[in-house]
Amino acid sequence: MPEAQTGKILRVHVSEHDHYNGKPLYEAIVEKCREMKIAGATVFKGMEGYGETAEIHRSHLIRHDLPILITIVDSESQMRKLIPVLDEMLDTGLMAMSDVEIMRFQRTSPSRHA
Amino acid sequence: MLSKGPAKRVTIFVNEDTRHGTEPLWRAVFDLLMHKRAAGASVTRPWIGFGSHHRIHSPEMEATMEHLPVRIEFVDTPEKVEELLPTLYDLVTDGMIDVQDTTVVKIAQKEKKPEPKAHHIQKTGTARLMRIFLGEADKWHGEPLYEAIVKNLRMEDIAGATVYKAILGYGAKGHTHKGQSLFHLSHDCSIMISVIDSAAKIQRAVEIVDGMLQDGLVVISDVDMIRFAHPSPLMEVTDARSANG
Numbered sequence: 001m002p003e004a005q006t007g008k009i010l011r012v013h014v015s016e017h018d019h020y021n022g023k024p025l026y027e028a029i030v031e032k033c034r035e036m037k038i039a040g041a042t043v044f045k046g047m048e049g050y051g052e053t054a055e056i057h058r059s060h061l062i063r064h065d066l067p068i069l070i071t072i073v074d075s076e077s078q079m080r081k082l083i084p085v086l087d088e089m090l091d092t093g094l095m096a097m098s099d100v101e102i103m104r105f106q107r108t109s110p111s112r113h114a
Numbered sequence: 115m116l117s118k119g120p121a122k123r124v125t126i127f128v129n130e131d132t133r134h135g136t137e138p139l140w141r142a143v144f145d146l147l148m149h150k151r152a153a154g155a156s157v158t159r160p161w162i163g164f165g166s167h168h169r170i171h172s173p174e175m176e177a178t179m180e181h182l183p184v185r186i187e188f189v190d191t192p193e194k195v196e197e198l199l200p201t202l203y204d205l206v207t208d209g210m211i212d213v214q215d216t217t218v219v220k221i222a223q224k225e226k227k228p229e230p231k232a233h234h235i236q237k238t239g240t241a242r243l244m245r246i247f248l249g250e251a252d253k254w255h256g257e258p259l260y261e262a263i264v265k266n267l268r269m270e271d272i273a274g275a276t277v278y279k280a281i282l283g284y285g286a287k288g289h290t291h292k293g294q295s296l297f298h299l300s301h302d303c304s305i306m307i308s309v310i311d312s313a314a315k316i317q318r319a320v321e322i323v324d325g326m327l328q329d330g331l332v333v334i335s336d337v338d339m340i341r342f343a344h345p346s347p348l349m350e351v352t353d354a355r356s357a358n359g
Binding site (some may be wrong): 001007009022026027028033034039040041042043044045071072073077098099100101103104105107 | 136187245246278279280281282283284285302304306320321327329330331332333335336
């Protein structure tokens with residue numbers, strides 16, 4: 001079993017219609033995470049929700065504006081670098097960070113598939 | 115009361131025509147188990163058999179129809195078996211008794227469903243939250259890995275697990291998983307399974323996942339649990355067990 005390391009989980013709540021430089025904000029955030037070599041980022045789409053503006057986000061026939069959750073896991077030092085960058089990108093939205101123990105599983109090596 | 119986990123299996127072999135007083139010995143053994151409230155017992159007749167005399171007993175031929183074998187079997191807690199064994203030892207004057215260690219994997223009682231209208235009770239306390247990140251295309255013996263993990267967690271009585279499908283993500287393998295595009299349906303999205311239970315149960319869950327996960331990430335954090343549960347006989351058993359150990 002891989003040894004547990006302490007780290008942070010950052011959850012970023014945004015909206016599906018939020019954009020950054022012409023592309024969906026969540027895509028821009030994931031790209032930025034890759035660029036900064038953050039261990040991993042996963043985007044989930046909610047079914048319904050509301051946030052800061054108290055506007056209900058719900059799936060509509062023509063207008064899609066659903067809540068988006070981006071989950072990012074890495075060490076505390078990496079998070080400290082990432083948060084100011086995301087802060088720049090986020091117009092409205094919410095970031096919440098908590099402590100986690102991380103266990104990384106990586107057993108398939110390229111040589112095994114060769 | 116018999117519950118999931120280690121137990122003992124007792125098998126008793128006797129002759130159909132061995133008697134205990136006025137009744138057959140197998141019936142006396144069965145009645146004893148019934149009277150002493152053993153968790154359950156069944157009496158079966160093997161098709162053919164032989165004992166210490168090396169003579170075949172089978173209902174196939176008239177000559178061998180005497181002394182047909184009967185097998186009485188029951189599974190119960192080690193304590194209950196210990197309580198019953200001296201009496202069984204005394205009772206079985208002709209035959210064999212053997213005890214084996216066994217594990218009860220599942221006891222399901224259909225008729226004891228909780229009342230649908232029972233009020234829920236709120237339980238609070240500290241617990242652990244485990245998130246497992248894996249790929250949708252990951253397989254476990256041919257079935258999706260996330261399904262296999264949930265099944266295994268369920269078998270181990272882990273309180274609950276929820277599977278989420280992501281629309282975008284990257285991780286251990288380095289490539290981007292993207293799904294729900296307008297023109298193609300990807301079948302390799304990121305998947306997250308979240309599991310919440312006590313620290314000890316989450317430790318057990320980590321061991322299960324450890325044996326199954328090839329590439330992926332497991333993160334664990336402390337959470338405050340607020341649980342709404344319906345009081346049911348089954349839950350009381352689980353609670354009593356976790357309180358004991």
